[in-house]
Amino acid sequence: MTRRTLLISTVAAVAALSTVNLAWAQGRPIRLIVPYAAGGPLDVTARILAERVKDSLGTVIVDNKPGAGGNIGADAVAKAAPDGLTIGIAATATHAVNPWLYAKMPFNAATDFAPITQMVRVPNVLVMNAEVAQRLKINTVKDLIAYAKANPAKLNYGSGGNGSAGHLAGEMFKAQAGIFALHIPYNGGNPAQFALQSGQVDFNFDNLATAAPGIKSGKLKALAVTTLTRSPALPDVPPVADTLKGFSIDTWWGLVxxxxxxxxxxxxxxxxxxxxxxxxxxxxxxxxxxxxPVPTTPEQFGALMKSELAKYQAVVKAAGAKVD
Incomplete structure (x- = not known):
């Protein structure tokens, strides 16, 4: 690098930093882009935090930009001015799954974002229709695997669609357990859960928040959570990793x-x-x-996103899921 190039780069960097400091000093509001519709878990948690940081950061306006599996909102963050006044939510889908699921991406998940902090993780849970589990005498993950191996091609599982978290978790489970179960995609998580509760499918990997009412009512039997450790929300339910070492596929999101x-x-x-x-x-x-809640340093959240992006490359490839 020549002295002239170095000087130009330094001046540009100082000018950019001065612009950032001026914008913050003027008390302009921060825009927090949520790449999903209002009312969902990501939106609710974003609004909780926006309210909590008013004293330290000033006004934070939550801006919902749903569409294309979260890609539209994430792209808006990637292409915003780097002045600290536009931030957004990065999630498992937008920053780990979609880059391998979509044929074309409007942004680079690995290079177009600066991590701020992870916000939360939400375990997924392996659930069965309680009556089916009782009839088949399946009480544990080991029981499910044993039944699948003794009765090849008799089990099926549902999900909210090809490439959804439930689909990828199911394929990952099948591969590690060495079993086969037919995947039946539905148009969203709620139809998939209805299919499970009505006995149309045998098991699902569902978001814990969605599955919790069915578990509490006794309609669903929770066999395991998909985090490496037990969830405080289901302390009596073991992780899949207790049976399949290293199995981990939870939902996370954070700020970038x-x-x-x-x-x-x-x-x-x-x-x-x-x-x-x-x-x-x-x-x-x-x-x-x-x-x-999972507060982290920027470096820790960046490392998580990098490792999850690499993990889901193999998971999506194994599932054969694609969105054109």
Whole structure:
């Protein structure tokens, strides 16, 4: 690099940082882009945190930009000015699954974002129709695997669609357990859960928040959670990893900014949102959603996204799922 090039780069960096500091000093609101519709878990948690950081960051406006499996909202974050005034939510789908699921992506999940902090993780849970489980004498993951091996091609499982979290978890489970079960995709998580409760399918990997009412009512039998450790929401239910070593496929989301956002701005955002995540009020409200707060450093969240992106490349390839 020549001295002239270095000088130009330095001046540009200082100018960008000055613009950021000026925008923040003027008290302009921060826009937090949620790449899904209002009312869902990601939206609710974003609004909880937006309220909690008002004293430290000022007004945070939640902007819902759903569509294309979350890609539209994520792309809006990637292409925003790196001034600390536009941030967004990165999720398992947008930053780990979609890059391998979609034939064309409008952004690069690995390079177009600066991590701020992970927000939460929500376990998925392996559930069966309670009556079917009783009839087949399946009480554990080992029982399910043993039945599938003794009765090849007799089991099926449902999901909210090809490439959904439930579909990928099912394919990952089949591969590690060495069993076969027919995948039946439905148009969304609610139809898939209805199919399970009515006995049309034998088992599902469902989001814990969605499955919890059926588990509590006794209509569904929870065999295992998909996190490496037990979930505080289901302390008596073991992880799949107790049977299949290393099995882990939970749902997570967190905060990111455009890639070129200055590090001191990222640090300020991290400090504010981590404090909010650790507040008793936020933790209580997240618990009501069966979502576990996971405040991290930017580096820790970046490492998680990198490892999840690599993991899902193999999972999506094995599932054969594609969106054109």
């Amino acid at each position: 900014a455009p890639a070129a956002t200055p590090k001191d701005v990222i640090a300020k955002l991290n400090a504010a949102f981590v404090a909010a995540l650790r507040s008793p009020e936020a933790q209580a409200r997240f618990a009501g959603l069966l979502a576990e």
